[in-house]
Amino acid sequence: MANELLHLKFDHVFDSDLINEIDKIGVIRTFSKNDIIIDINQPLQYIPLLLSGHIKILREDSDGNELLIYFLEAGETCTMSLTCCMGTSKSKIRAVAEMDSSLIMIPVQNMQSWFHNNEGWRNFILESYQTRFDEMLEAIDNLAFMKMDERLYKYLINKVKLHTSKTIIAKHQDIAEDLHTSRVVISRLLKQFENEKKIKLSRNKIEVL
Amino acid sequence: MANELLHLKFDHVFDSDLINEIDKIGVIRTFSKNDIIIDINQPLQYIPLLLSGHIKILREDSDGNELLIYFLEAGETCTMSLTCCMGTSKSKIRAVAEMDSSLIMIPVQNMQSWFHNNEGWRNFILESYQTRFDEMLEAIDNLAFMKMDERLYKYLINKVKLHTSKTIIAKHQDIAEDLHTSRVVISRLLKQFENEKKIKLSRNKIEVL
DNA sequence: TTTAATAAGTAACATTTATTACAAAACTTC
DNA sequence: GAAGTTTTGTAATAAATGTTACTTATTAAA
Numbered sequence: 001m002a003n004e005l006l007h008l009k010f011d012h013v014f015d016s017d018l019i020n021e022i023d024k025i026g027v028i029r030t031f032s033k034n035d036i037i038i039d040i041n042q043p044l045q046y047i048p049l050l051l052s053g054h055i056k057i058l059r060e061d062s063d064g065n066e067l068l069i070y071f072l073e074a075g076e077t078c079t080m081s082l083t084c085c086m087g088t089s090k091s092k093i094r095a096v097a098e099m100d101s102s103l104i105m106i107p108v109q110n111m112q113s114w115f116h117n118n119e120g121w122r123n124f125i126l127e128s129y130q131t132r133f134d135e136m137l138e139a140i141d142n143l144a145f146m147k148m149d150e151r152l153y154k155y156l157i158n159k160v161k162l163h164t165s166k167t168i169i170a171k172h173q174d175i176a177e178d179l180h181t182s183r184v185v186i187s188r189l190l191k192q193f194e195n196e197k198k199i200k201l202s203r204n205k206i207e208v209l
Numbered sequence: 210m211a212n213e214l215l216h217l218k219f220d221h222v223f224d225s226d227l228i229n230e231i232d233k234i235g236v237i238r239t240f241s242k243n244d245i246i247i248d249i250n251q252p253l254q255y256i257p258l259l260l261s262g263h264i265k266i267l268r269e270d271s272d273g274n275e276l277l278i279y280f281l282e283a284g285e286t287c288t289m290s291l292t293c294c295m296g297t298s299k300s301k302i303r304a305v306a307e308m309d310s311s312l313i314m315i316p317v318q319n320m321q322s323w324f325h326n327n328e329g330w331r332n333f334i335l336e337s338y339q340t341r342f343d344e345m346l347e348a349i350d351n352l353a354f355m356k357m358d359e360r361l362y363k364y365l366i367n368k369v370k371l372h373t374s375k376t377i378i379a380k381h382q383d384i385a386e387d388l389h390t391s392r393v394v395i396s397r398l399l400k401q402f403e404n405e406k407k408i409k410l411s412r413n414k415i416e417v418l
Numbered sequence: 419t420t421t422a423a424t425a426a427g428t429a430a431c432a433t434t435t436a437t438t439a440c441a442a443a444a445c446t447t448c
Numbered sequence: 449g450a451a452g453t454t455t456t457g458t459a460a461t462a463a464a465t466g467t468t469a470c471t472t473a474t475t476a477a478a
Protein backbone atom coordinates (compact mmCIF):
# COMPACT_ATOMS: atom_id res chain seq x y z
CA MET A 1 0.00 0.00 0.00
CA ALA A 2 1.37 3.33 -1.07
CA ASN A 3 0.61 5.48 1.90
CA GLU A 4 0.80 4.20 5.44
CA LEU A 5 -0.42 7.37 7.10
CA LEU A 6 -3.50 7.43 4.89
CA HIS A 7 -4.44 3.98 6.17
CA LEU A 8 -3.53 4.73 9.73
CA LYS A 9 -5.67 7.83 9.90
CA PHE A 10 -8.54 7.06 7.52
CA ASP A 11 -9.08 3.28 7.34
CA HIS A 12 -11.84 3.47 9.94
CA VAL A 13 -13.48 6.40 8.14
CA PHE A 14 -13.63 5.30 4.49
CA ASP A 15 -14.22 1.92 2.86
CA SER A 16 -11.21 0.26 1.25
CA ASP A 17 -12.28 1.14 -2.31
CA LEU A 18 -12.39 4.79 -1.42
CA ILE A 19 -9.09 4.62 0.44
CA ASN A 20 -7.48 3.08 -2.62
CA GLU A 21 -8.94 5.72 -4.88
CA ILE A 22 -7.73 8.49 -2.59
CA ASP A 23 -4.34 6.84 -2.53
CA LYS A 24 -4.30 6.77 -6.33
CA ILE A 25 -5.46 10.26 -7.19
CA GLY A 26 -4.40 12.17 -4.07
CA VAL A 27 -1.23 14.20 -4.16
CA ILE A 28 0.92 14.18 -1.04
CA ARG A 29 2.29 17.53 0.07
CA THR A 30 4.53 18.18 3.04
CA PHE A 31 4.96 21.45 4.88
CA SER A 32 7.47 22.69 7.43
CA LYS A 33 6.58 24.55 10.59
CA ASN A 34 5.19 28.03 9.84
CA ASP A 35 4.69 27.34 6.12
CA ILE A 36 1.53 28.92 4.74
CA ILE A 37 -0.52 26.09 3.29
CA ILE A 38 -3.37 28.19 1.96
CA ASP A 39 -3.62 31.96 2.14
CA ILE A 40 -6.56 34.32 2.18
CA ASN A 41 -8.07 34.96 -1.27
CA GLN A 42 -6.24 32.02 -2.76
CA PRO A 43 -8.48 29.90 -5.01
CA LEU A 44 -8.90 26.28 -3.92
CA GLN A 45 -8.89 23.32 -6.26
CA TYR A 46 -8.16 20.58 -3.75
CA ILE A 47 -9.63 19.15 -0.58
CA PRO A 48 -6.86 18.46 1.90
CA LEU A 49 -6.88 15.51 4.29
CA LEU A 50 -4.40 16.00 7.10
CA LEU A 51 -2.15 12.93 7.44
CA SER A 52 0.24 14.21 10.09
CA GLY A 53 0.98 17.37 12.06
CA HIS A 54 -1.17 20.29 13.10
CA ILE A 55 -2.55 23.18 11.12
CA LYS A 56 -3.61 26.56 12.47
CA ILE A 57 -6.64 28.14 10.86
CA LEU A 58 -6.42 31.92 11.08
CA ARG A 59 -8.57 34.85 10.17
CA GLU A 60 -7.13 38.23 9.19
CA ASP A 61 -8.68 41.68 9.04
CA SER A 62 -7.95 44.48 6.59
CA ASP A 63 -5.18 45.88 8.79
CA GLY A 64 -3.34 42.57 8.87
CA ASN A 65 -4.39 41.63 12.39
CA GLU A 66 -4.64 37.89 12.88
CA LEU A 67 -6.81 35.67 15.03
CA LEU A 68 -6.49 31.93 15.57
CA ILE A 69 -9.83 30.23 15.03
CA TYR A 70 -8.93 26.57 15.58
CA PHE A 71 -6.44 23.81 14.96
CA LEU A 72 -6.73 20.87 12.58
CA GLU A 73 -5.21 17.55 13.57
CA ALA A 74 -4.31 14.41 11.63
CA GLY A 75 -7.42 12.61 10.37
CA GLU A 76 -9.30 15.85 9.79
CA THR A 77 -10.12 18.07 6.85
CA CYS A 78 -10.73 21.75 6.46
CA THR A 79 -14.39 22.30 5.76
CA MET A 80 -13.58 25.81 4.65
CA SER A 81 -11.95 24.25 1.63
CA LEU A 82 -15.14 22.30 0.94
CA THR A 83 -17.36 25.30 0.89
CA CYS A 84 -14.80 27.15 -1.18
CA CYS A 85 -14.54 24.35 -3.71
CA MET A 86 -18.28 23.97 -4.03
CA GLY A 87 -18.72 27.63 -4.74
CA THR A 88 -15.44 27.89 -6.62
CA SER A 89 -14.72 30.81 -4.39
CA LYS A 90 -11.52 31.91 -2.68
CA SER A 91 -10.17 31.01 0.72
CA LYS A 92 -11.48 33.15 3.54
CA ILE A 93 -8.88 31.89 5.97
CA ARG A 94 -5.16 31.31 6.21
CA ALA A 95 -3.89 27.81 7.02
CA VAL A 96 -0.43 27.65 8.57
CA ALA A 97 1.52 24.55 9.56
CA GLU A 98 1.90 24.68 13.32
CA MET A 99 4.50 21.96 13.04
CA ASP A 100 5.88 19.84 10.21
CA SER A 101 2.77 18.39 8.54
CA SER A 102 1.71 16.28 5.59
CA LEU A 103 -1.49 16.44 3.60
CA ILE A 104 -3.08 14.47 0.82
CA MET A 105 -4.79 16.74 -1.68
CA ILE A 106 -7.89 15.52 -3.53
CA PRO A 107 -9.12 17.28 -6.68
CA VAL A 108 -12.63 18.68 -6.31
CA GLN A 109 -14.10 16.77 -9.24
CA ASN A 110 -13.61 13.41 -7.54
CA MET A 111 -15.03 14.45 -4.25
CA GLN A 112 -18.23 15.72 -5.91
CA SER A 113 -19.10 12.23 -7.11
CA TRP A 114 -18.07 10.57 -3.84
CA PHE A 115 -20.44 12.86 -2.11
CA HIS A 116 -23.18 11.37 -4.23
CA ASN A 117 -22.09 7.72 -4.19
CA ASN A 118 -20.17 7.06 -1.01
CA GLU A 119 -21.84 7.11 2.35
CA GLY A 120 -18.57 7.06 4.26
CA TRP A 121 -17.37 10.15 2.48
CA ARG A 122 -20.70 11.87 2.96
CA ASN A 123 -20.68 11.15 6.68
CA PHE A 124 -17.08 12.24 7.00
CA ILE A 125 -17.88 15.57 5.39
CA LEU A 126 -21.01 16.12 7.45
CA GLU A 127 -19.21 15.23 10.66
CA SER A 128 -16.40 17.58 9.70
CA TYR A 129 -18.95 20.33 9.29
CA GLN A 130 -20.34 19.59 12.71
CA THR A 131 -16.90 19.64 14.32
CA ARG A 132 -15.97 22.91 12.66
CA PHE A 133 -19.27 24.50 13.57
CA ASP A 134 -18.70 23.58 17.16
CA GLU A 135 -15.22 25.02 17.10
CA MET A 136 -16.42 28.23 15.51
CA LEU A 137 -19.04 28.53 18.24
CA GLU A 138 -16.34 28.02 20.81
CA ALA A 139 -14.22 30.70 19.18
CA ILE A 140 -17.20 33.04 19.37
CA ASP A 141 -17.76 32.16 23.03
CA ASN A 142 -14.12 32.83 23.81
CA LEU A 143 -14.23 36.25 22.20
CA ALA A 144 -17.64 37.28 23.47
CA PHE A 145 -17.69 35.97 27.01
CA MET A 146 -14.14 35.48 28.21
CA LYS A 147 -11.51 37.94 29.38
CA MET A 148 -7.98 37.84 28.11
CA ASP A 149 -6.61 35.92 31.09
CA GLU A 150 -9.16 33.14 30.58
CA ARG A 151 -8.60 33.08 26.84
CA LEU A 152 -4.85 32.82 27.37
CA TYR A 153 -5.12 30.04 29.91
CA LYS A 154 -7.44 28.07 27.65
CA TYR A 155 -4.99 28.58 24.80
CA LEU A 156 -2.16 27.17 26.90
CA ILE A 157 -4.18 24.16 28.01
CA ASN A 158 -5.22 23.51 24.43
CA LYS A 159 -1.59 23.58 23.28
CA VAL A 160 -0.64 21.13 26.00
CA LYS A 161 -3.39 18.75 24.88
CA LEU A 162 -2.51 19.05 21.21
CA HIS A 163 1.17 18.36 21.69
CA THR A 164 0.69 15.97 24.61
CA SER A 165 3.46 17.82 26.39
CA LYS A 166 3.41 20.16 29.37
CA THR A 167 6.08 22.28 27.75
CA ILE A 168 5.05 24.84 25.17
CA ILE A 169 7.71 26.19 22.86
CA ALA A 170 6.63 29.68 21.87
CA LYS A 171 7.47 33.31 22.37
CA HIS A 172 5.04 35.75 23.89
CA GLN A 173 4.78 37.60 20.60
CA ASP A 174 3.48 34.48 18.82
CA ILE A 175 0.81 33.93 21.42
CA ALA A 176 -0.19 37.58 21.26
CA GLU A 177 -0.73 37.27 17.52
CA ASP A 178 -2.86 34.12 17.84
CA LEU A 179 -5.08 35.82 20.40
CA HIS A 180 -5.00 39.20 18.63
CA THR A 181 -3.58 41.23 21.47
CA SER A 182 -0.19 42.77 22.25
CA ARG A 183 2.96 41.12 23.51
CA VAL A 184 2.98 43.25 26.65
CA VAL A 185 -0.47 42.02 27.63
CA ILE A 186 0.59 38.39 27.21
CA SER A 187 3.84 38.86 29.16
CA ARG A 188 1.94 40.54 31.98
CA LEU A 189 -0.66 37.79 32.22
CA LEU A 190 1.90 35.00 31.93
CA LYS A 191 3.89 36.54 34.77
CA GLN A 192 0.69 36.63 36.79
CA PHE A 193 0.10 32.93 36.04
CA GLU A 194 3.67 32.22 37.13
CA ASN A 195 3.08 34.02 40.42
CA GLU A 196 -0.04 31.91 40.87
CA LYS A 197 2.13 28.79 40.29
CA LYS A 198 0.11 27.80 37.23
CA ILE A 199 3.08 27.91 34.88
CA LYS A 200 6.86 28.28 34.85
CA LEU A 201 8.40 30.70 32.40
CA SER A 202 11.68 30.73 30.56
CA ARG A 203 12.87 32.10 27.27
CA ASN A 204 10.83 30.65 24.36
CA LYS A 205 9.28 28.18 26.73
CA ILE A 206 6.26 27.83 29.00
CA GLU A 207 5.86 24.89 31.31
CA VAL A 208 2.29 24.27 32.41
CA LEU A 209 2.14 22.93 35.97
CA MET B 210 -51.11 23.38 -4.01
CA ALA B 211 -51.20 23.30 -0.28
CA ASN B 212 -48.62 25.83 0.68
CA GLU B 213 -48.07 29.00 -1.27
CA LEU B 214 -45.10 30.23 0.74
CA LEU B 215 -43.29 26.94 0.24
CA HIS B 216 -43.56 27.39 -3.52
CA LEU B 217 -42.72 31.04 -3.43
CA LYS B 218 -39.54 30.54 -1.44
CA PHE B 219 -38.34 27.12 -2.56
CA ASP B 220 -39.58 26.40 -6.11
CA HIS B 221 -36.30 27.56 -7.60
CA VAL B 222 -34.31 25.51 -5.06
CA PHE B 223 -35.95 22.08 -5.18
CA ASP B 224 -37.50 20.08 -8.01
CA SER B 225 -41.30 19.76 -8.04
CA ASP B 226 -41.31 16.19 -6.72
CA LEU B 227 -39.32 17.24 -3.68
CA ILE B 228 -41.46 20.31 -3.15
CA ASN B 229 -44.54 18.13 -3.18
CA GLU B 230 -43.01 15.69 -0.73
CA ILE B 231 -42.01 18.50 1.60
CA ASP B 232 -45.50 19.88 1.28
CA LYS B 233 -46.92 16.48 2.20
CA ILE B 234 -44.76 15.50 5.14
CA GLY B 235 -43.71 18.90 6.44
CA VAL B 236 -45.51 20.36 9.42
CA ILE B 237 -46.19 24.09 9.40
CA ARG B 238 -45.51 25.95 12.61
CA THR B 239 -46.01 29.63 13.23
CA PHE B 240 -44.33 31.77 15.85
CA SER B 241 -44.97 35.22 17.22
CA LYS B 242 -42.32 37.84 17.77
CA ASN B 243 -39.94 36.86 20.59
CA ASP B 244 -41.14 33.24 20.75
CA ILE B 245 -38.33 30.80 21.41
CA ILE B 246 -38.35 28.37 18.50
CA ILE B 247 -35.55 26.14 19.72
CA ASP B 248 -33.67 26.53 22.97
CA ILE B 249 -30.20 25.50 24.05
CA ASN B 250 -29.88 21.80 24.94
CA GLN B 251 -33.20 21.00 23.32
CA PRO B 252 -33.05 17.83 21.18
CA LEU B 253 -33.86 18.33 17.52
CA GLN B 254 -35.96 15.97 15.44
CA TYR B 255 -36.86 18.30 12.61
CA ILE B 256 -35.13 20.38 10.00
CA PRO B 257 -36.84 23.75 9.71
CA LEU B 258 -37.26 25.64 6.45
CA LEU B 259 -38.10 29.28 7.06
CA LEU B 260 -41.17 30.28 5.04
CA SER B 261 -41.67 33.80 6.35
CA GLY B 262 -40.23 36.14 8.94
CA HIS B 263 -36.80 36.43 10.54
CA ILE B 264 -35.12 34.30 13.17
CA LYS B 265 -32.34 35.36 15.49
CA ILE B 266 -29.69 32.74 16.24
CA LEU B 267 -28.19 33.36 19.68
CA ARG B 268 -25.46 31.88 21.79
CA GLU B 269 -25.56 31.91 25.58
CA ASP B 270 -22.84 31.39 28.18
CA SER B 271 -23.12 29.73 31.58
CA ASP B 272 -24.05 33.02 33.27
CA GLY B 273 -26.97 33.58 30.92
CA ASN B 274 -25.24 36.23 28.80
CA GLU B 275 -26.45 36.23 25.22
CA LEU B 276 -24.85 37.07 21.91
CA LEU B 277 -26.52 37.36 18.53
CA ILE B 278 -24.67 35.32 15.95
CA TYR B 279 -26.78 35.88 12.84
CA PHE B 280 -30.26 36.14 11.38
CA LEU B 281 -32.12 33.64 9.24
CA GLU B 282 -34.45 34.87 6.53
CA ALA B 283 -37.24 33.24 4.53
CA GLY B 284 -35.90 30.64 2.12
CA GLU B 285 -33.14 29.59 4.51
CA THR B 286 -32.56 26.77 6.96
CA CYS B 287 -30.61 26.47 10.16
CA THR B 288 -27.55 24.34 9.52
CA MET B 289 -27.13 23.97 13.25
CA SER B 290 -30.23 21.82 13.21
CA LEU B 291 -28.67 19.67 10.50
CA THR B 292 -25.54 18.95 12.43
CA CYS B 293 -27.63 18.33 15.50
CA CYS B 294 -29.93 15.92 13.72
CA MET B 295 -27.09 14.01 12.14
CA GLY B 296 -25.40 13.51 15.45
CA THR B 297 -28.71 13.24 17.30
CA SER B 298 -27.23 15.82 19.64
CA LYS B 299 -28.81 18.80 21.32
CA SER B 300 -29.13 22.37 20.13
CA LYS B 301 -26.12 24.53 20.89
CA ILE B 302 -27.96 27.72 20.07
CA ARG B 303 -31.23 29.46 20.81
CA ALA B 304 -33.48 30.43 17.90
CA VAL B 305 -35.87 33.31 18.58
CA ALA B 306 -38.49 34.74 16.22
CA GLU B 307 -37.39 38.29 15.53
CA MET B 308 -40.84 38.94 14.06
CA ASP B 309 -43.89 36.79 13.38
CA SER B 310 -42.52 33.85 11.41
CA SER B 311 -43.59 30.56 9.88
CA LEU B 312 -41.58 27.40 9.39
CA ILE B 313 -42.08 24.06 7.75
CA MET B 314 -40.57 21.27 9.83
CA ILE B 315 -39.19 18.19 8.09
CA PRO B 316 -38.54 14.97 10.03
CA VAL B 317 -34.89 13.92 9.95
CA GLN B 318 -35.52 10.48 8.46
CA ASN B 319 -36.80 11.93 5.19
CA MET B 320 -34.03 14.36 4.77
CA GLN B 321 -31.42 11.62 5.18
CA SER B 322 -32.62 9.85 2.04
CA TRP B 323 -33.01 13.10 0.09
CA PHE B 324 -29.45 13.80 0.87
CA HIS B 325 -28.58 10.61 -0.93
CA ASN B 326 -31.03 10.84 -3.83
CA ASN B 327 -31.75 14.46 -4.54
CA GLU B 328 -29.13 16.78 -5.96
CA GLY B 329 -31.19 19.88 -5.33
CA TRP B 330 -31.48 19.07 -1.64
CA ARG B 331 -27.79 18.22 -1.43
CA ASN B 332 -26.80 21.52 -2.99
CA PHE B 333 -29.21 23.44 -0.81
CA ILE B 334 -27.67 21.93 2.32
CA LEU B 335 -24.11 22.51 1.17
CA GLU B 336 -24.87 26.08 0.19
CA SER B 337 -26.52 26.62 3.56
CA TYR B 338 -23.37 25.40 5.24
CA GLN B 339 -21.31 27.82 3.21
CA THR B 340 -23.58 30.75 4.06
CA ARG B 341 -23.53 29.93 7.78
CA PHE B 342 -19.80 29.46 7.80
CA ASP B 343 -19.38 32.87 6.26
CA GLU B 344 -21.69 34.41 8.81
CA MET B 345 -19.88 32.75 11.68
CA LEU B 346 -16.60 34.10 10.33
CA GLU B 347 -18.15 37.53 10.16
CA ALA B 348 -19.35 37.20 13.75
CA ILE B 349 -15.80 36.30 14.75
CA ASP B 350 -14.41 39.27 12.84
CA ASN B 351 -16.87 41.59 14.52
CA LEU B 352 -15.88 40.39 17.98
CA ALA B 353 -12.15 40.16 17.38
CA PHE B 354 -11.42 43.21 15.28
CA MET B 355 -14.17 45.76 15.79
CA LYS B 356 -14.86 48.14 18.63
CA MET B 357 -18.29 48.50 20.12
CA ASP B 358 -19.19 51.61 18.13
CA GLU B 359 -18.45 49.83 14.85
CA ARG B 360 -20.28 46.69 15.95
CA LEU B 361 -23.30 48.75 16.90
CA TYR B 362 -23.36 50.69 13.66
CA LYS B 363 -23.07 47.48 11.64
CA TYR B 364 -25.90 46.00 13.69
CA LEU B 365 -28.13 48.98 12.90
CA ILE B 366 -27.33 48.87 9.19
CA ASN B 367 -28.03 45.15 9.14
CA LYS B 368 -31.42 45.67 10.78
CA VAL B 369 -32.30 48.32 8.23
CA LYS B 370 -31.43 45.94 5.39
CA LEU B 371 -33.35 43.02 6.91
CA HIS B 372 -36.52 45.00 7.46
CA THR B 373 -36.10 47.21 4.40
CA SER B 374 -36.98 50.13 6.62
CA LYS B 375 -34.89 53.00 7.94
CA THR B 376 -36.78 52.84 11.21
CA ILE B 377 -35.73 50.30 13.81
CA ILE B 378 -38.18 49.46 16.56
CA ALA B 379 -36.12 48.41 19.56
CA LYS B 380 -35.11 49.53 22.99
CA HIS B 381 -31.50 50.09 23.96
CA GLN B 382 -31.66 47.17 26.36
CA ASP B 383 -32.55 44.75 23.53
CA ILE B 384 -29.64 45.91 21.42
CA ALA B 385 -27.30 45.65 24.41
CA GLU B 386 -28.31 42.02 24.87
CA ASP B 387 -27.78 41.14 21.21
CA LEU B 388 -24.30 42.65 21.30
CA HIS B 389 -23.57 41.39 24.82
CA THR B 390 -22.86 44.72 26.43
CA SER B 391 -24.73 47.00 28.81
CA ARG B 392 -27.61 49.34 28.14
CA VAL B 393 -25.59 52.35 29.26
CA VAL B 394 -22.89 51.65 26.69
CA ILE B 395 -25.46 51.42 23.90
CA SER B 396 -27.28 54.58 24.99
CA ARG B 397 -23.97 56.44 25.10
CA LEU B 398 -22.92 55.33 21.63
CA LEU B 399 -26.36 55.91 20.10
CA LYS B 400 -26.35 59.45 21.48
CA GLN B 401 -22.94 59.92 19.90
CA PHE B 402 -24.30 58.68 16.55
CA GLU B 403 -27.18 61.11 16.89
CA ASN B 404 -24.76 63.98 17.47
CA GLU B 405 -22.92 62.88 14.34
CA LYS B 406 -26.27 63.01 12.47
CA LYS B 407 -26.11 59.31 11.64
CA ILE B 408 -29.35 58.47 13.38
CA LYS B 409 -32.35 60.08 15.07
CA LEU B 410 -33.46 58.73 18.43
CA SER B 411 -36.80 58.45 20.11
CA ARG B 412 -38.36 56.10 22.61
CA ASN B 413 -38.32 52.51 21.30
CA LYS B 414 -37.25 53.79 17.90
CA ILE B 415 -34.10 54.53 15.96
CA GLU B 416 -34.21 56.18 12.57
CA VAL B 417 -31.11 55.60 10.48
CA LEU B 418 -30.33 58.62 8.31
C1' DT C 419 -55.23 63.96 35.29
C1' DT C 420 -52.49 62.05 38.63
C1' DT C 421 -49.70 58.03 39.43
C1' DA C 422 -46.94 54.38 38.23
C1' DA C 423 -43.96 52.01 35.10
C1' DT C 424 -40.71 51.89 31.55
C1' DA C 425 -37.06 53.79 28.74
C1' DA C 426 -33.38 56.81 28.00
C1' DG C 427 -29.74 60.34 29.46
C1' DT C 428 -25.74 61.22 31.92
C1' DA C 429 -22.06 61.76 35.36
C1' DA C 430 -18.65 59.59 38.09
C1' DC C 431 -15.95 55.97 38.73
C1' DA C 432 -13.86 51.09 38.12
C1' DT C 433 -11.87 47.71 35.35
C1' DT C 434 -9.81 45.82 31.43
C1' DT C 435 -7.01 46.15 27.69
C1' DA C 436 -3.76 48.70 24.71
C1' DT C 437 0.32 51.52 24.01
C1' DT C 438 4.77 53.52 24.77
C1' DA C 439 9.09 53.40 26.41
C1' DC C 440 12.86 51.60 28.30
C1' DA C 441 15.70 48.21 31.05
C1' DA C 442 17.25 43.65 31.97
C1' DA C 443 18.08 39.00 30.73
C1' DA C 444 19.18 35.35 27.59
C1' DC C 445 20.96 33.81 23.70
C1' DT C 446 24.18 34.30 18.98
C1' DT C 447 27.88 35.51 16.42
C1' DC C 448 32.19 36.98 15.73
C1' DG D 449 34.07 37.01 26.03
C1' DA D 450 32.55 41.43 23.70
C1' DA D 451 29.07 43.09 20.81
C1' DG D 452 24.84 42.65 18.88
C1' DT D 453 20.23 40.62 18.64
C1' DT D 454 16.18 38.77 20.46
C1' DT D 455 13.11 38.03 24.13
C1' DT D 456 11.09 39.25 28.36
C1' DG D 457 9.94 42.38 32.40
C1' DT D 458 7.80 46.34 34.00
C1' DA D 459 6.20 51.02 34.85
C1' DA D 460 3.46 54.76 33.33
C1' DT D 461 -0.13 56.19 30.80
C1' DA D 462 -4.12 56.16 27.55
C1' DA D 463 -8.26 54.41 25.75
C1' DA D 464 -12.25 51.52 25.67
C1' DT D 465 -15.70 49.38 28.02
C1' DG D 466 -18.33 48.24 32.14
C1' DT D 467 -20.80 49.59 36.44
C1' DT D 468 -23.42 52.28 39.65
C1' DA D 469 -26.44 55.58 40.72
C1' DC D 470 -29.44 58.84 39.84
C1' DT D 471 -32.33 62.06 36.83
C1' DT D 472 -35.40 63.05 33.18
C1' DA D 473 -38.60 61.84 29.54
C1' DT D 474 -42.24 59.17 27.74
C1' DT D 475 -45.94 56.13 27.84
C1' DA D 476 -49.48 53.33 30.19
C1' DA D 477 -52.72 52.66 33.88
C1' DA D 478 -55.71 53.99 37.47
